[in-house]
Amino acid sequence: MGATLGPEYSYESTYLPYTLAHRYLPDFIDPVAKRIIEVKGRFPASDRAKMRAIRKQHPDYRIEIRFQNPQTKIAKNSKTSYADWCQKNGIAWSKA
Template sequence: MGATLPPEYEYETTRLPYTTAHNYLPDFIDTDAKRIVEVKGRFPASDRAKMKAIRQQHPDYTIEMRFQNPNTKIAKNSKTTYAGWCEKNGIEWSQA
């Protein structure tokens, strides 16, 4: 049998934000111009989240993504391409 919680407990009603620290090593960087260039063949969700975080936490840097194929969909059933994702998130892109 399952345990019964006292009545003052609520089930999954509150979200608690948390962050974890990571270090980002750009493919190419011009530190004087504060410009980052990332070259990607694949652009998985983890890399997309990282780019959004870098853009948000370092707004003084310009990020440019260079894709092997910018028309690749971000997921099998998605209509969004790598290029479209960048445009939606204010990140420059080009084809490598």
């Protein structure tokens, strides 16, 4: 395992962007009005990333998230609530 690389190699010096293909199945959708409604009890980081990607890749759709408790914090030690996160990311929200 003691192989050495030549001087043309540099360690962790360049980021290479990549995308992963996923499919999204909205809770409720009005395809004519281009309106999506999601209903959430929990809103983990994976769902937040998905909502940002959907909003970015489908800007013609309006997304609204209805929360069981919009004041729940996104993480145990965070001051940011689900509602705060939505406002910051331009996503409409309401209490279910």
